[in-house]
Amino acid sequence: MKLSVKLFVGFLLISALFTAVAIVNFRLSEDVIENSNWVTRSQAVVRTSAALQRNIIDLETGIRGYLLNGNETFLIPYTQATERLPGLFEEINQFVGQSKEQVEKIEHIRDMHLAWQRKYARPLIAMTRADMHNSTVELSQKIDSLVLGEKILMDSMRVAFSEFNAYEYKIRGERTARLNKSIETTRQVSSILTILSVVLGLGWAYYITRLITGRIMKMVNLADRISKGEYKTQIVDTANDELSMLSHSLNVMAATIDETFTELERTNKELDQFAYVVSHDLKAPLRGIEVASRWVEEDMGRELPENVKQYLTMMRTRVHRMENLINGILALARIGRSTPQEEEVDVRALLLEITELLAIPENFRIILPAYLPVLYTARVPLEQVFSNLISNAIKYHDKPEGRITIGYQEHNNYYTFSVSDNGPGIDKDYHERIFVIFQTLQERDAFESTGVGLTIVKKIVEWQGGTIQVQSKPGEGATFTFTWPKK
Numbered sequence: 001m002k003l004s005v006k007l008f009v010g011f012l013l014i015s016a017l018f019t020a021v022a023i024v025n026f027r028l029s030e031d032v033i034e035n036s037n038w039v040t041r042s043q044a045v046v047r048t049s050a051a052l053q054r055n056i057i058d059l060e061t062g063i064r065g066y067l068l069n070g071n072e073t074f075l076i077p078y079t080q081a082t083e084r085l086p087g088l089f090e091e092i093n094q095f096v097g098q099s100k101e102q103v104e105k106i107e108h109i110r111d112m113h114l115a116w117q118r119k120y121a122r123p124l125i126a127m128t129r130a131d132m133h134n135s136t137v138e139l140s141q142k143i144d145s146l147v148l149g150e151k152i153l154m155d156s157m158r159v160a161f162s163e164f165n166a167y168e169y170k171i172r173g174e175r176t177a178r179l180n181k182s183i184e185t186t187r188q189v190s191s192i193l194t195i196l197s198v199v200l201g202l203g204w205a206y207y208i209t210r211l212i213t214g215r216i217m218k219m220v221n222l223a224d225r226i227s228k229g230e231y232k233t234q235i236v237d238t239a240n241d242e243l244s245m246l247s248h249s250l251n252v253m254a255a256t257i258d259e260t261f262t263e264l265e266r267t268n269k270e271l272d273q274f275a276y277v278v279s280h281d282l283k284a285p286l287r288g289i290e291v292a293s294r295w296v297e298e299d300m301g302r303e304l305p306e307n308v309k310q311y312l313t314m315m316r317t318r319v320h321r322m323e324n325l326i327n328g329i330l331a332l333a334r335i336g337r338s339t340p341q342e343e344e345v346d347v348r349a350l351l352l353e354i355t356e357l358l359a360i361p362e363n364f365r366i367i368l369p370a371y372l373p374v375l376y377t378a379r380v381p382l383e384q385v386f387s388n389l390i391s392n393a394i395k396y397h398d399k400p401e402g403r404i405t406i407g408y409q410e411h412n413n414y415y416t417f418s419v420s421d422n423g424p425g426i427d428k429d430y431h432e433r434i435f436v437i438f439q440t441l442q443e444r445d446a447f448e449s450t451g452v453g454l455t456i457v458k459k460i461v462e463w464q465g466g467t468i469q470v471q472s473k474p475g476e477g478a479t480f481t482f483t484w485p486k487k
């Protein structure tokens with residue numbers, strides 16, 4: 001299975017689980033809302049029931065007060081309650097419409113209320129008014145009989161309200177318990193599904209991370225082994241996904257590098273053979289020409305014409321130039337072919353040795369800075385660089401008094417050295433050309449130069465990981481600046 005498919009599957013599983021969490025929470029929340037609405041409705045039912053009872057009590061209180069005093073003022077609560085009761089009965093019917101038992105109870109209470117109005121309240125009001133104009137014993141007895149029946153019916157309504165409220169409280173308790181259970185269930189299910197989603201997500205992320213990290217580490221190890229010269233190493237990857245393609249590319253790269261280095265080793269061997277041929281087979285004829293020219297000069301002695309002597313001298317000069325050219329080419333070819341031993345190098349002592357070996361003319365001054373470092377580096381390459389730069393400054397000098405100044409600066413990762421002279425200088429157009437092999441700015445017959453020295457310097461500096469550049473103007477001398485990395 002491809003890596004992208006695995007990532008997609010993991011994302012799909014986690015998304016599906018979170019979707020399930022959302023759906024379950026939605027359904028549970030509907031149950032919670034339903035139970036919560038029922039409890040709220042039940043509270044409204046109880047409030048309306050209490051209002052009904054208060055108004056029915058007002059009816060009873062108004063009738064009793066009027067019966068005792070015969071004052072019409074006591075009928076005001078009775079009249080107001082009579083006007084409010086139909087609306088309250090209608091309102092409570094709407095609240096309990098879904099409960100058949102409660103509807104029957106409230107209809108029974110209404111019927112009793114209407115019967116109380118019809119059989120007792122209204123006749124009592126009428127008889128009381130009649131009794132105030134014509135008081136008789138018979139009328140009084142009828143009033144007493146009605147009052148007794150009114151009281152019995154009113155007590156029945158109170159009992160009916162108690163049963164109605166008790167049933168409502170019972171149902172509310174059940175609904176409240178269901179509401180609490182729904183809330184707890186929602187909390188538990190949400191927590192379980194959320195934890196499951198997190199665990200699944202972390203588990204899948206861990207699996208993908210281990211899968212990718214392990215294979216990437218194989219690639220890193222391959223690159224590390226290649227950097228150490230183990231070019232024949234390969235990665236075994238049978239997953240057949242995107243990283244497998246990268247592993248295959250790295251295997252191809254390792255194989256290509258192995259083939260390249262094998263070819264390079266073969267080429268280096270051929271170059272070593274060529275160097276041997278050059279140093280042995282070419283130098284031998286040159287020495288023979290030089291020796292033959294001397295034999296001719298010795299055999300002819302004074303009989304040798306002056307122009308022939310000049311020709312023989314020129315011949316030996318060209319032979320020496322050819323030998324120097326061959327040596328320069330061999331030195332250039334050997335740069336980087338071997339790893340010279342590193343050691344502590346006192347730069348000041350090294351420069352003093354170089355000036356002694358070069359046999360500095362008397363009209364030259366070598367100026368060294370007050371402080372020069374002690375480096376841990378390969379001694380021979382650094383000596384070659386300084387030697388070539390100083391000898392060039394001496395060779396091409398054109399003034400009666402010569403001056404060569406060595407400069408030095410230290411940086412975080414490298415040193416900077418400079419070799420400055422007060423010679424003829426170099427035109428800007430030739431600043432790059434002088435580092436090209438066999439390129440010289442003077443005629444070869446005027447100066448004995450092979451055109452290889454600065455090429456060797458540049459190659460040594462760059463092989464060490466540094467850079468070299470020249471700053472110069474005609475007539476103002478030249479400054480060669482190169483960097484030398486710290487070890």
